[in-house]
Amino acid sequence: MTKSTVVEEVSISRESFVFGNRIPKEYFIVLGTGESDSCGYPNAFDEALKKGGGGVDKSGLVVSNFITYSSIIPKEAFRVEVPNKFVHGQVVESIMAVQYCKKGERATAGLLIVHLHKKKSGEKIGGLVLEFHGHEDLDKAKELLMGRMDEMIKIRYGDLPKSDQPYVKDFELYLDSIVPEKNHGAAVAALCYTSYEYPRV
Numbered sequence: 001m002t003k004s005t006v007v008e009e010v011s012i013s014r015e016s017f018v019f020g021n022r023i024p025k026e027y028f029i030v031l032g033t034g035e036s037d038s039c040g041y042p043n044a045f046d047e048a049l050k051k052g053g054g055g056v057d058k059s060g061l062v063v064s065n066f067i068t069y070s071s072i073i074p075k076e077a078f079r080v081e082v083p084n085k086f087v088h089g090q091v092v093e094s095i096m097a098v099q100y101c102k103k104g105e106r107a108t109a110g111l112l113i114v115h116l117h118k119k120k121s122g123e124k125i126g127g128l129v130l131e132f133h134g135h136e137d138l139d140k141a142k143e144l145l146m147g148r149m150d151e152m153i154k155i156r157y158g159d160l161p162k163s164d165q166p167y168v169k170d171f172e173l174y175l176d177s178i179v180p181e182k183n184h185g186a187a188v189a190a191l192c193y194t195s196y197e198y199p200r201v
Contacts, residue, residue, distance in 0.1 A: 018201045023074045024093070024193040028082045030061065033107070033178035035185045040100035044186035052176075052188055053082050060086025067093045069193075071152075073113065073127030076197065083194060096190040097131035103180055109133045109187035110175035112145040116153070116166035125166050128152055129191060138175050145173070 034047025046062040053061040064086055101107035110132040116125040130152060132145050149168070157165050178185045 020199040020201050022196040022198050024077050024195075025074075025197050026080045026195040027073075027077055027191050027193045028080055029111075029174060030082070030094075030188060030190040030192060031110075031174045031176050033176050033185065033187045035178065035180035035182040037182045038184070040184040040186050044100065044180070044182075044184045045098065045188065048186045048188040052190070060088075061092070063088045064090050064092040066096065066190075067091060069093060069095050071095055071129040071131065073129060073191075075124045075126040077127070077193075080194065092192050092194075094190045094192040095129045095131065096188070097133045099133035099135070099187045101135065101178075101180065101185045103183050103185070105185070106135050106137065106177060106179045107133075107185045107187040108136055108138065108141045108175065108177040109189040110141055110145060110173070111189045111191060112149060113172040113174075113191070114149060114153070114168050115170050116157075117169045118163075119165055119167050120163040124169075128156070131189070132175070133187070138177050141175055141177070142173065145175075 030049065030052035032048040032052025034044045034051060036043035036047060049061045095111070097109040097111060099107040099109045112130040113127055115127050117123060118125060130145050130148055132141050134141065136144065153166065174189050176187050176189060178187055
């Protein structure tokens with residue numbers, strides 16, 4: 001027999017604030033490839049991050065902790081340049097595609113970012129991101145990403161009245177690929193959030 005439990009709200013005497021779910025605000029793009037004789041992760045992966053983040057001057061990405069998101073961009077979000085400084089051990093939350101491969105194979109990773117607006121009013125809805133990781137070349141990867149876009153939109157918005165359904169105003173495509181000469185290779189494409197809005201409840 002299972003007993004139901006009632007949880008009473010506890011009053012807290014200290015000053016505090018209640019916030020709703022945070023909304024990602026600014027993001028930057030990382031796109032790069034790397035290779036290593038020792039391993040795919042972390043070494044080839046870290047080399048890809050260094051290249052994708054701007055090289056030695058911005059290699060703080062390789063001392064960051066990554067948390068991955070699903071594929072939704074808020075309408076308030078916008079792109080910025082890769083930050084110049086990173087704190088060792090900081091958390092970077094991202095939408096990321098990663099592919100590893102062995103010497104002589106191909107690794108390809110990419111992102112297709114689509115910006116959606118309402119058909120009737122033109123109001124901005126937000127963005128969706130399609131991730132790609134595989135062993136195809138760049139042309140095939142682009143074909144596969146573009147072919148998945150319509151279904152991704154239909155799954156999320158297909159049940160809405162026609163007047164409220166979105167259209168793709170524009171899109172961004174980021175793809176990179178490598179056939180490593182060393183034993184291991186990695187391709188990385190990531191949208192990384194760097195600031196957030198916290199709405200008060």
